[in-house]
Amino acid sequence: xxxxxxxxxxxxxxxxxxxxxxxxxxxxxxxxxxxxxxxxxxxxxxxxxxxxxxxxxxxxxxxxxxxxxxxxxxxxxxxxxxxxxxxxxxxxxxxxxxxxxxxxxxxxxxxxxxxxxxxxxxxxxxxxxxxxxxxxxxxxxxxxxxxxxxxxxxxxxxxxxxxxxxxxxxxxxxxxxxxxxxxxxxxxxxxxxxxxxxxxxxxxxxxxxxxxxxxxxxxxxxxxxxxxxxxxxxxxxxxxxxxxxxxxxxxxxxxxxxxxxxxxxxxxxxxxxxxxxxxxxxxxxxxxxxxxxxxxxxxxxxxxxxxxxxxxxxxxxxxxxxxxxxxxxxxxxxxxxxxxxxxxxxxxxxxxxxxxxxxxxxxxxxxx
Amino acid sequence: xxxxxxxxxxxxxxxxxxxxxxxxxxxxxxxxxxxxxxxxxxxxxxxxxxxxxxxxxxxxxxxxxxxxxxxxxxxxxxxxxxxxxxxxxxxxxxxxxxxxxxxxxxxxxxxxxxxxxxxxxxxxxxxxxxxxxxxxxxxxxxxxxxxxxxxxxxxxxxxxxxxxxxxxxxxxxxxxxxxxxxxxxxxxxxxxxxxxxxxxxxxxxxxxxxxxxxxxxxxxxxxxxxxxxxxxxxxxxxxxxxxxxxxxxxxxxxxxxxxxxxxxxxxxxxxxxxxxxxxxxxxxxxxxxxxxxxxxxxxxxxxxxxxxxxxxxxxxxxxxxxxxxxxxxxxxxxxxxxxxxxxxxxxxxxxxxxxxxxxxxxxxxxxx
Numbered sequence: 001x002x003x004x005x006x007x008x009x010x011x012x013x014x015x016x017x018x019x020x021x022x023x024x025x026x027x028x029x030x031x032x033x034x035x036x037x038x039x040x041x042x043x044x045x046x047x048x049x050x051x052x053x054x055x056x057x058x059x060x061x062x063x064x065x066x067x068x069x070x071x072x073x074x075x076x077x078x079x080x081x082x083x084x085x086x087x088x089x090x091x092x093x094x095x096x097x098x099x100x101x102x103x104x105x106x107x108x109x110x111x112x113x114x115x116x117x118x119x120x121x122x123x124x125x126x127x128x129x130x131x132x133x134x135x136x137x138x139x140x141x142x143x144x145x146x147x148x149x150x151x152x153x154x155x156x157x158x159x160x161x162x163x164x165x166x167x168x169x170x171x172x173x174x175x176x177x178x179x180x181x182x183x184x185x186x187x188x189x190x191x192x193x194x195x196x197x198x199x200x201x202x203x204x205x206x207x208x209x210x211x212x213x214x215x216x217x218x219x220x221x222x223x224x225x226x227x228x229x230x231x232x233x234x235x236x237x238x239x240x241x242x243x244x245x246x247x248x249x250x251x252x253x254x255x256x257x258x259x260x261x262x263x264x265x266x267x268x269x270x271x272x273x274x275x276x277x278x279x280x281x282x283x284x285x286x287x288x289x290x291x292x293x294x295x296x297x298x299x300x301x302x303x304x305x306x307x308x309x310x311x312x313x314x315x316x317x318x319x320x321x322x323x324x325x326x327x328x329x330x331x332x333x334x335x336x337x338x339x340x341x342x343x344x345x346x347x348x349x350x351x352x353x354x355x356x357x358x359x360x361x362x363x364x365x366x367x368x
Numbered sequence: 369x370x371x372x373x374x375x376x377x378x379x380x381x382x383x384x385x386x387x388x389x390x391x392x393x394x395x396x397x398x399x400x401x402x403x404x405x406x407x408x409x410x411x412x413x414x415x416x417x418x419x420x421x422x423x424x425x426x427x428x429x430x431x432x433x434x435x436x437x438x439x440x441x442x443x444x445x446x447x448x449x450x451x452x453x454x455x456x457x458x459x460x461x462x463x464x465x466x467x468x469x470x471x472x473x474x475x476x477x478x479x480x481x482x483x484x485x486x487x488x489x490x491x492x493x494x495x496x497x498x499x500x501x502x503x504x505x506x507x508x509x510x511x512x513x514x515x516x517x518x519x520x521x522x523x524x525x526x527x528x529x530x531x532x533x534x535x536x537x538x539x540x541x542x543x544x545x546x547x548x549x550x551x552x553x554x555x556x557x558x559x560x561x562x563x564x565x566x567x568x569x570x571x572x573x574x575x576x577x578x579x580x581x582x583x584x585x586x587x588x589x590x591x592x593x594x595x596x597x598x599x600x601x602x603x604x605x606x607x608x609x610x611x612x613x614x615x616x617x618x619x620x621x622x623x624x625x626x627x628x629x630x631x632x633x634x635x636x637x638x639x640x641x642x643x644x645x646x647x648x649x650x651x652x653x654x655x656x657x658x659x660x661x662x663x664x665x666x667x668x669x670x671x672x673x674x675x676x677x678x679x680x681x682x683x684x685x686x687x688x689x690x691x692x693x694x695x696x697x698x699x700x701x702x703x704x705x706x707x708x709x710x711x712x713x714x715x716x717x718x719x720x721x722x723x724x725x726x727x728x729x730x731x732x733x734x735x736x
Contacts (some may be wrong), residue, residue, distance in 0.1 A: 009461050010438060042645035042678055042728070067679040068641065070378060071649050090612050090641055090679060093377050094695040113694050139623040139631075140680060141639060142612055166627050175627055244458050245479050245509055255507040259534050259543055263507070271509060273436065273458055277410035277723035282716050285652070310410055310719060311435040311458060312508060326481050327462040348650050351678060356724045357646035360410070 009327060011241035011274045012362045013045050018057040019236035019368075023220045024059040026233060031203060034210040034292065037196070039217030041071060041089065046354040047221055047237070050078050051365050056094040056220070065215055069093045072105040085159070089129055091141060094115035097121035101128045106159060108133045110142040115151075129159035134186060136179040136197075144180050148189050160194045160213070161186055168201035168209075176202060180209060200224055222339055222350055237354075239333040239361070241274035241295075243326055246317065255314050256306025260287050263305075268321040270302070272330055275311040279357040280332070281346035282308050293345035296336040297324055377611035377695060379642045380730045383415050385423040387604035387736075391588045392427040394601060399571060402578040405431035405564070407585030409439060409457065414722040415589055415605070418446050419733050423587070425452065433583055437461045440473040453527070455499055459509065465489035469496045474527060476501045478510040483519075488726040497527035502554060504547040504565075506534040513550050516557050527579065528562045529554055531683035536569035536577075536640040544570060548577060566635040568592055590707055590718055605722075607641035607729070609663075614685065623682050624674025628655050631673075636689040638670065639655055640698055647725040648700070650676050661713030665692055 012059045026037040038061045042051035053075055063085045066072045072088040074341070079086075085106055092100070092114040098121065100107050109115050110133035114352040122128065132151075135142035142163065143151065163183045183197055194212040199218035202209040216258060218224070223233035248268050255261045255269065272295065276282045285307040286292040294301040294306075295315055302315040317324050333339050339350040390459045396404040412420035421432060421443055431453045434440050440456040447454075453474055460468070460475045460482040466489065468475050476503035477483050485497065500519075503510035509529065511519065531551045535541040551565055562580040568587035570577040586592070591601035616636050623629045623637065633733045640663065653675040654660040660676075662669040663683055670683040685692050701707050707718040714721070 006547075010436065046645075067645075068378065093612075095377070111615070111694070113613075130721070135615070137622065138625075139617050139621050139674075140682065144615070166622065168623055170626070173627070175622070178487070202642070243576065244418075244461075245481075247503070247507075247512070249507045253507050254505065254534065254543070257506075257534055258538070259541070262627070276720045277414075280721040306507075309508070310723060313506065326479070334489065352644045352650040355678060356647070356726070358724070358726055 010362060011239070011278055011360070012151065012364055013240075013357065014238040014364050015051065015052060016234070016236045016238075016368050018366070019234040020047075020052060020220055021059045022054050023233050023236070024056055024061060025225065027203065027214070027216050027219060031210050031214050035063060035194070035213040036061065036329075037065060037213050037215045038220060039065045039199070039215050040075070041065060041067040041217070042355045045217060045221055045351065046357045048183045048363055048365070051073060052221075053078055061214055063087070063213065065089055065217075069096055069099060069105065069107075073099070073103050076103045076105060085129070085365075088161070089141070091133070092118055093352070101126070106131050108141075108162065110135070112143075112147075112150075116356045123227050124155050127157050129157050131160040131162060132158060132190075134161060134183060136163045136182040137175060138164055138179070140164065142164075145185060148186060151189075153189075158190065158193050160196060161190050162196045162215075165197060165199060165202050165209075166201055168205055171205075176205060176209070218351060221354070235333075235338055237333055237339065238331070238335075239357075240270050240329040240331055241278075243270045243324060243328050243330060244273045244312070245271045245326060247271075247325060255304075256285075257309060258307055260285065261306035262288055264288065267305075267316055268318045269305060269314045270297075270317045270324055270330070272313050272315055273311060274332065275309045275313060277310045278360050279353060280308050280313060281348055281353065283348065284308055284313075284342070284346040291345075293342065294337075296331040296334070297328065299336055301336075302330060377610055378730060379607070379646055379728070381608075381725065382606040382732050383419065383735050384602070384604045384606075384734045384736050385419060385661075386734070387602035388415075388420060388423050388588055389427045391591065391601050391604070392424055392429060394573065395582070395584050395587065396428065399578050399582050403431060403562070403581040404429065405433060405581050405583045406588060407433045407567070407583050408443070409433060409435040409585070410723045411439075413585060413589055414725045416731055416733070417443060420589075421446055431455070431581065433457055433585075434590065437464055437467060437473065437475075441467070444471045444473060453497070455502075455528070459501070460486055460692060469494070474499050476509075476528075476530065478503070480511075480515075480518075487679075492523050495525050499524050499528040499530060500526060502529060502531045502551060502559075504531045504550040505543060505580075506532055506547070508532065513553060513686055516554060516620050519557075521557075526558065526561050528564060529558050530564045530583075530689045533565060533567060533570050533577075534574055536567055544573060544577070546584070573725050586641070586719060589722070603706055605701055605707065606699070607725075608697040608699055609640050609646075611638045611692060611698060612641045612680075613694060614692060615639075622674075624653075625677060626675055628653065629674035630656055632656065633686075635673075635684055636686045637673060637682045638665075638685045638692055638698070640681050640683055642700065643677045643681060645678045645726070646728050647721060648676050648681060649716055649721065651716065652676055652681075652710070652714040659713075661710065662705075664699040665696065667704055670698060670703075
């Protein structure tokens with residue numbers, strides 16, 4: 001916890017930039033001699049683009065992936081005119097070619113429509129760098145691999161070719177290996193050009209995925225527990241929220257919206273000032289038949305009761321009745337509960353929870 | 369759609385302030401002679417506190433409900449020092465009593481701990497207004513009704529007493545009527561003080577819930593289709609996102625993360641630049657066995673295929689193959705699909721979708 005941050009008496013998130021830096025070092029070392037880039041799209045997965053990107057830059061990162069042109073311009077303004085490469089994954093935004101060039105942003109082009117527009121708006125001799133995206137079985141962005149032969153690449157300054165995996169985290173799936181093998185067929189056409197296919201899960205799936213560059217995202221921010229993950233990657237985030245009222249409820253009382261939870265005994269409940277408007281999934285509800293999990297107060301689990309409201313969620317503090325008071329903070333994510341557990345209890349993925357944390361949740365950047 | 373907003377070629381939301389104003393007029397008329405307040409917490413349910421609050425003020429609203437002290441201060445700064453009442457629903461934030469007074473904010477006090485702290489930090493003769501919250505069966509914020517006798521209210525300037533319903537939208541539940549009857553027992557103790565219990569659903573449940581004041585939220589922004597709802601309440605929001613690539617996929621191809629959807633025939637798909645980082649629920653996925661619903665292109669439904677990614681979702685445009693192109697906008701919420709349908713397909717509630725729309729989604733305020 002962070003004593004300073006409690007002064008607001010509102011929910012807050014600690015982002016430990018030292019952990020992000022440590023994770024970057026460990027992954028960089030693990031993938032050597034491949035280049036370790038960083039995926040910082042969606043406001044660095046909700047953690048704050050400026051703070052995270054500057055931290056990664058200081059840790060030696062020179063290659064950054066964002067979603068689109070506007071995120072890329074934001075990042076370019078953070079970096080200034082240095083040599084860091086900024087890749088806009090979602091391709092060439094229509095009618096905006098000149099902005100990629102003026103802001104030194106590398107569009108990741110994945111269709112003939114984009115490539116034609118890029119050529120039509122640049123001179124033959126331009127040395128601006130582009131990347132090409134190949135779809136190897138994801139059915140998302142990128143040229144189909146069987147279109148490689150039709151690609152006219154003369155005069156283009158192609159810096160990187162990439163593909164993306166659909167099931168890298170699934171040890172039972174053979175799709176990633178199939179995608180990799182298909183992608184390697186591009187070797188003949190793109191001699192001497194950097195290649196990348198690995199997201200976080202692929203980095204720890206097998207060395208064959210590392211190629212010239214890897215693009216970790218979630219593993220920089222939340223750690224990764226794949227069996228090949230190096231040393232111990234750290235979670236960089238903690239999330240706390242305040243108790244705003246404590247009350248006793250009698251056995252038989254219904255708790256929360258929809259009256260979906262009924263107290264089976266006399267209980268003490270605490271009302272925590274954190275709800276779905278702050279990014280807590282509405283699906284993290286508890287009925288009498290299915291638990292939505294818990295928060296923690298001083299390392300003691302406090303089960304969620306009933307539905308999550310817009311700004312409030314109820315927890316069971318019966319066993320802590322004499323220890324908790326209004327104004328105390330409870331742990332939603334921290335040393336007792338990582339974001340993966342929270343996500344699993346809500347039936348979603350950690351990425352969704354991270355990226356939906358909004359501006360009501362104050363962030364504190366730490367170096368610990 | 370909004371021609372200006374397409375210039376960004378990014379996802380955007382239209383917020384029709386005229387619709388919000390019309391809804392306020394209709395509800396005000398419906399509830400006369402009750403006062404029509406407005407619930408604008410969580411950044412006016414994600415629509416933008418400043419624009420929405422000013423619109424409601426111009427429409428005659430003088431009573432506003434927000435979550436906590438900090439939202440209340442933000443709203444006070446928007447209004448300036450006028451007479452609008454601002455209620456902070458989450459009670460008295462510890463150690464902050466003087467800020468409620470200096471910013472002319474009414475704390476909605478619901479526990480003895482808060483009331484004691486308020487008294488300890490104010491003089492006996494203070495005329496600052498407070499509200500009291502009673503829990504009539506929700507097991508959330510508020511004094512228990514059986515604590516009324518113990519309440520010492522001498523010297524307090526109580527402006528309003530309130531309660532909140534747990535199942536107002538459920539016609540099968542008798543809890544709302546029970547809660548109302550219990551709340552009315554406060555009449556004897558609080559003679560001449562305004563009373564409010566009705567959220568949007570309760571307003572249209574029955575006239576007995578209207579009391580002195582009603583507190584609509586969602587019905588101001590998204591309409592309401594309860595059978596007693598007056599005239600036609602309007603949805604004030606539209607949400608569009610651009611197509612960034614169109615591609616053909618062969619029968620048997622898997623689409624998206626987890627390879628959870630398999631093309632059952634040769635298809636044309638469009639990749640829409642909108643994902644869970646923009647507020648689209650990850651749970652809005654389609655497998656081959658269960659549809660996640662659809663978006664619309666020029667009024668033609670375009671089914672969602674596979675999982676929602678962080679920034680992208682795939683839709684089926686096979687029947688539109690010759691009509692769509694990169695850069696075209698698709699409707700996520702609009703005349704063909706309201707937010708309730710989207711929420712239902714995602715297994716959540718409209719409130720969660722609204723309040724999680726983040727700053728990547730540009731908002732355009734319209735008066736139509």
